[in-house]
Amino acid sequence: MFHSLIDFVREHYRTDDFVPLHAPVFSGNEKAYVVDTIESTFVSSVGAYVDRFENEIAAYTGSPKAVATVNGTAALHVALRLVGVAPGDYVITQPLTFVATCNSISYCGATPIFVDVDRHTLGLSPKALSQWLESFAYLDEEGRCRRCEDDGIIRACLPMHTFGHPVDLDGLVKVCGEWGIAIVEDAAESLGSTYKGRHTGTLGTLGTLSFNGNKVITTGGGGMILAGERMAQRAKHLTTTAKRAHSYEYVHDELGYNYRLPNINAALGCAQLERLEAYLSEKRQLAADYQACLSGSDLTFVVEPEGCRSNYWLNAVICGDSKQRDELIKVTNDNGVMTRPIWQLMNRLPMYQQAPSGELENAVWLEERVVNLPSGVRPA
Template sequence: MLQSLIDFVRDHYRTNDFIPLHAPVFGGNEKAYVSDTIDSTFVSSVGAFVDRFEQDMASYTGSPRAVATVNGTAALHVALRLVGVGPGDYVITQPLTFVATCNAIAYCGAMPIFVDVDRHTLGLSPKALASWLDAHAYRDDSGTCRRRKDDRAIRACLPMHTFGHPADLDGLVSVCRDWGLALVEDAAESLGSTYHRRHTGTFGALGTLSFNGNKVITTGGGGMILADQAMGERAKHLTTTAKLPHPYEYVHDELGYNYRMPNLNAALGCAQLEQLEAYLAEKRQLASEYAACLAGGELEFVTEPEGCRSNYWLNAVICPDRERRDQLLKSTNEQGVMTRPIWQLMNRLPMYASAPAGELTNALWLEARVVNLPSSICVHGKGAI
């Protein structure tokens, strides 16, 4: 089975060279738009492509407002601050995620609480969330959710749409409403993914995207905050150093951040976004071919949850056990086909080891079994490698 998988990947990308996990593709107007930016001399945080990229992304996702940032972590940081997360607070999130999710919480002076994920979505479990809150939290007279053990406020819930597969948003929205928690979606990996035909990142108070070099589309480095108009205005203000408009004076009215996306990066993003639907079609086709290749074998291909349309950012398989997982990782990487295990659980990292956590049965089970497969798109039959 392992050799047939390696042969499939090599045949798909039509190369005997090293095959990375996810490489960017630049086959559209990227060079032209970046050249336009250079010619204009507006290469930094002010320029036409920043405005265009924000407008185009708002239109694509259906969000009332989109605010570009220097990276996805910056977007998450500001989103959490906008919903009131501050020093001493808690934010509930999943342990099975990239470290940026938790780092953004820590940047606010808050601490994560780790709650289990669902196996079928790989994302935060509404059932586990409700169970943990029933056992460990209460709402005070003002409606604020608090942890019983220390009375510290639990301000928000931060699920992540793992590998582009939407979490159970109906369930999460319902639990957050019952407990007075602000829902902030980490949609860094799910551009182009929908939950019941609505784009991820638009269900909570705020959502965030990432355009790192390994994402579905890239700006080199970059992120985006999805918000309503009022929150969007606040996000724009905070991410542009909280500077008030003035012809020449430097007036800053609160603590802000230099989280602006440069015009050069936005130019790249505009060109990439023009090709997104074609990228998504190819990625979904690759996912279908992986599923067919692996059917009947011991590796379970991770498919989109019911009622969802996943971008299949990183294709993934679930191995029978850790031993088989390690065999897969060793065999593929030794033969120049890059695969990776899923992330180590965040509560195992030293900076989050003391954070509260519920029963993490599913997260532990998945941590021992999930492997990502090469997921770059192909251009004109040639692998994007």
């Protein structure tokens, strides 16, 4: 079976060379737009392409506003600050995620609380969240959610749309609404994914995107905060070193960050965005072809949740156990086809081992079984 999968991947990518997991493709106006920024000399964080990229992402996602940042982690950091996360607070998140999700919490001086995921979404489980809150949290007289053990405020919930598959947002919105908890969607992996017709990152209080080199479209490095008008204005202020507008004076009125996306990166993003729909169409076709290829095998292909449209950023299979997972990874990589396991659970990492957590049965089960397959768009 493994060799049939290798043959399928090689036939799809039309190569006998090494097949990476998700390489970027530059097949449009990338070079022209980047050269344009160089000739204009506006290559830093002020320039027409930054404004254009923000406006086009806002229009594409249906978000009132979008604020570009230097990377997705910076977007998460500022988004958490915007909803009031402060030192000593708690933020509920999932253990099955990329480390940037948790690092952004730590940058705020807050502590993550790990709650289990659902197997069918790979993302934070509303049921597990509700059960944890009922057992370990309470609402104070002012309606703030607090952890029973130390009365610390649980300020936010940070779900991540794993591999582009939307989490159960209706369930999370309901639970968090009952407990007065803000939702920041980590939509880093899900540009082009929708939940019941709405783009991921637009159903919570705030959302964030990533344009790292391995994402569906890339700016080399880059991120975006999806927000309403008021929060977007504040996001732009914080990401521009909290500098107040003035023709020549340097006036900074609070702690800010040098987090704005450079114009030269935004130029790359504008060109990539022109190809997004074609990339999504190809990626969804690849997912369908993988599913057909694996039909009848003992590998379970991960499909989009019901009512959702996934970008299938990274295709994934669920193996029978960790032994089969390890064998699949070894055979494919030994034959020049890159596959990899899902992330190690965050609560196992040394800096997060002491963080509170609930029962993580599903997260552990998935950690032992999930393997990512090559998922990039074919070069032109």
